[in-house]
Amino acid sequence: MALARRRGLDLESSRAPYRSFLGDLVALESALPPRAGRPHATVRRRLETSFNGVALSASSELVERLRALPYVAGVFPDDSVHATTTLAQSVKKIRADSLRKVFGVIGEGIDVSIVDTGIDYTHPALGGCFDPRAG
Numbered sequence: 001m002a003l004a005r006r007r008g009l010d011l012e013s014s015r016a017p018y019r020s021f022l023g024d025l026v027a028l029e030s031a032l033p034p035r036a037g038r039p040h041a042t043v044r045r046r047l048e049t050s051f052n053g054v055a056l057s058a059s060s061e062l063v064e065r066l067r068a069l070p071y072v073a074g075v076f077p078d079d080s081v082h083a084t085t086t087l088a089q090s091v092k093k094i095r096a097d098s099l100r101k102v103f104g105v106i107g108e109g110i111d112v113s114i115v116d117t118g119i120d121y122t123h124p125a126l127g128g129c130f131d132p133r134a135g
Contacts, residue, residue: 015048015052017052017071018048018052018053020071021052021054021066021069021071021072024066024069025041025043025066028062028065028066029041029062032059032061032062032065035059040058040059040061040062041056041057041058041059041062042056042057042058043055043056044056044057063075
């Protein structure tokens, strides 16, 4: 959306794949056998500002069908990641020390991408809230 807006493109047409996804999600889910009263998918969050996407809980059968849709760029786990204060703590937390020992890798030449879906500005680690007088 942000890219479409910056390029002066029609925002409604940039939402078309997203709207198709929502319709296809319903159709694909209804084509699967019932799961003892549980839905095959629950949309947890709709992402429509920076890019078209959803965070959802879904059965493995439905995930494979969604992954096969021609306009779906990727399907990834919606994991929570927590920052640590020191490199030594994070190395241990993600078990990178085990990788170093077993494979001798140290991360050189590795690219990492992070999609940040937001920040809880009321979190106590950030002082509980931003100063409302700050501009």
